[in-house]
Amino acid sequence: MCELLGLSANVPTDICFSFTGLVQRGGRTGPHRDGWGISLYEGRGSRSFHDPRPSVASEIAGLIQRYAIKSRIIISHIRLANRGRVCLENTHPFTRELWGCSWTFAHNGQLHGIKKKRLKFYKPIGTTDSEYAFCWMLDRIRAKYPRRPASHKVLWQHIHELAREINKLGVFSFLLSDSYYLYAYCTNNMCWLTRKAPFGKARLIDTGEVVDFSKLTTPRDIVTVITSRPLTDNETWQQMKKGEFIIFENGRRRRY
Amino acid sequence: MCELLGLSANVPTDICFSFTGLVQRGGRTGPHRDGWGISLYEGRGSRSFHDPRPSVASEIAGLIQRYAIKSRIIISHIRLANRGRVCLENTHPFTRELWGCSWTFAHNGQLHGIKKKRLKFYKPIGTTDSEYAFCWMLDRIRAKYPRRPASHKVLWQHIHELAREINKLGVFSFLLSDSYYLYAYCTNNMCWLTRKAPFGKARLIDTGEVVDFSKLTTPRDIVTVITSRPLTDNETWQQMKKGEFIIFENGRRRRY
Numbered sequence: 127m128c129e130l131l132g133l134s135a136n137v138p139t140d141i142c143f144s145f146t147g148l149v150q151r152g153g154r155t156g157p158h159r160d161g162w163g164i165s166l167y168e169g170r171g172s173r174s175f176h177d178p179r180p181s182v183a184s185e186i187a188g189l190i191q192r193y194a195i196k197s198r199i200i201i202s203h204i205r206l207a208n209r210g211r212v213c214l215e216n217t218h219p220f221t222r223e224l225w226g227c228s229w230t231f232a233h234n235g236q237l238h239g240i241k242k243k244r245l246k247f248y249k250p251i252g253t254t255d256s257e258y259a260f261c262w263m264l265d266r267i268r269a270k271y272p273r274r275p276a277s278h279k280v281l282w283q284h285i286h287e288l289a290r291e292i293n294k295l296g297v298f299s300f301l302l303s304d305s306y307y308l309y310a311y312c313t314n315n316m317c318w319l320t321r322k323a324p325f326g327k328a329r330l331i332d333t334g335e336v337v338d339f340s341k342l343t344t345p346r347d348i349v350t351v352i353t354s355r356p357l358t359d360n361e362t363w364q365q366m367k368k369g370e371f372i373i374f375e376n377g378r379r380r381r382y
Numbered sequence: 383m384c385e386l387l388g389l390s391a392n393v394p395t396d397i398c399f400s401f402t403g404l405v406q407r408g409g410r411t412g413p414h415r416d417g418w419g420i421s422l423y424e425g426r427g428s429r430s431f432h433d434p435r436p437s438v439a440s441e442i443a444g445l446i447q448r449y450a451i452k453s454r455i456i457i458s459h460i461r462l463a464n465r466g467r468v469c470l471e472n473t474h475p476f477t478r479e480l481w482g483c484s485w486t487f488a489h490n491g492q493l494h495g496i497k498k499k500r501l502k503f504y505k506p507i508g509t510t511d512s513e514y515a516f517c518w519m520l521d522r523i524r525a526k527y528p529r530r531p532a533s534h535k536v537l538w539q540h541i542h543e544l545a546r547e548i549n550k551l552g553v554f555s556f557l558l559s560d561s562y563y564l565y566a567y568c569t570n571n572m573c574w575l576t577r578k579a580p581f582g583k584a585r586l587i588d589t590g591e592v593v594d595f596s597k598l599t600t601p602r603d604i605v606t607v608i609t610s611r612p613l614t615d616n617e618t619w620q621q622m623k624k625g626e627f628i629i630f631e632n633g634r635r636r637r638y
Contacts, residue, residue: 171472
């Protein structure tokens with residue numbers, strides 16, 4: 127199993143605290159020794175850092191922790207390879223452009239037979255099921271909507287349908303963003319929480335580290351964290367259900 | 383004017399020495415205060431680091447220098463914004479996927495009327511002429527060759543034709559890679575040199591720093607560096623001519 131970590135916030139927020147817990151699972155408290163990656167949006171642009179090496183030993187991971195790049199949408203992934211060898215092109219998150227937007231995707235799970243689906247526009251660079259599934263989803267979205275549909279909800283429904291279809295092939299827990307929204311789909315092992323005023327303290331399961339968010343935030347901040355397994359042991363994480371699809375914008379859940 | 387820096391080598395090579403000279407031009411010895419970026423290939427994958435802030439102050443630039451990621455193809459760019467505001471999505475190099483390959487592109491120059499050309503498949507995420515030109519080139523390549531042509535030379539000729547066409551719109555010095563080759567096109571300010579055995583010492587113009595490549599290389603290494611202006615003052619840089627298009631593979635120039 128891989129570990130996913132996502133963030134949606136209404137102000138640019140760094141993910142240092144959560145990331146500190148996550149990277150421990152890359153080689154220390156977890157078995158995810160096969161690389162890690164993170165994508166951070168800044169306006170319409172996104173930047174990604176990838177390292178095929180264990181995150182706990184990665185200098186780039188250290189940079190992310192120290193440098194504290196702030197973003198309103200972040201997707202991160204620590205990999206335990208089960209399909210596709212350990213190399214840069216197989217390291218999540220994957221990125222493609224559609225409608226002039228930067229889309230990023232990270233996946234936890236295995237899919238059986240995904241590569242039988244035909245791809246037209248987007249082709250995988252690596253050999254993972256995950257990137258293939260991402261290419262197929264974008265292919266379908268592009269085929270149905272050559273331009274971004276005026277209604278967000280129409281797009282959300284379509285992404286949900288595509289997720290359900292791929293989910294038939296195995297485990298398809300994923301985080302996806304188009305630079306506007308953070309989409310989370312759960313087959314298993316996805317949970318989330320929203321931090322907002324009044325902010326309190328949080329304690330990391332993996333290191334015991336405690337942070338007092340009331341000292342780092344303003345009363346208006348709304349920050350949602352989505353992850354495979356709870357990162358803190360003194361907060362209430364909401365477990366996502368099988369087949370559940372949630373859309374976050376500016377830290378808030380959007381209903382549709 | 384922006385500064386370009388490219389590397390093509392037959393062994394994974396770090397670009398620390400050249401990059402040390404280049405980043406000085408980002409805010410210290412040069413006016414290129416509007417961000418920088420670098421793309422490094424590793425196998426078929428590429429990773430990019432972008433920072434809209436001046437490179438000389440950038441912690442990520444420091445990381446590149448210390449971390450010494452080795453690659454056989456590298457494209458780097460320091461930006462002096464003339465079109466498009468200073469932000470992440472306007473920071474070179476730009477990346478797109480075509481034929482399951484990661485293509486990266488960095489450009490020095492201004493183009494007039496490029497945005498009148500119609501785009502079909504690829505859309506810019508930012509607002510630069512450069513990314514627009516890159517999208518248009520990939521559009522044309524994709525339209526002509528839905529699959530990678532069996533003959534490399536056919537592809538090279540097509541890229542050359544496209545470069546000539548865009549060059550009519552202004553200054554179009556660029557570095558481009560499809561993960562197999564490094565392509566360099568010159569309107570003005572492009573030069574290159576190949577280092578191979580017997581290796582000697584090189585001295586950076588911007589810092590005076592000296593490196594003895596004979597201590598860092600094996601006799602089989604072949605490393606070509608392409609840049610806007612010579613980086614060292616004790617080596618012979620070959621100035622590219624206006625309209626010249628050169629293809630490098632494994633550090634060697636490929637004729638066609």
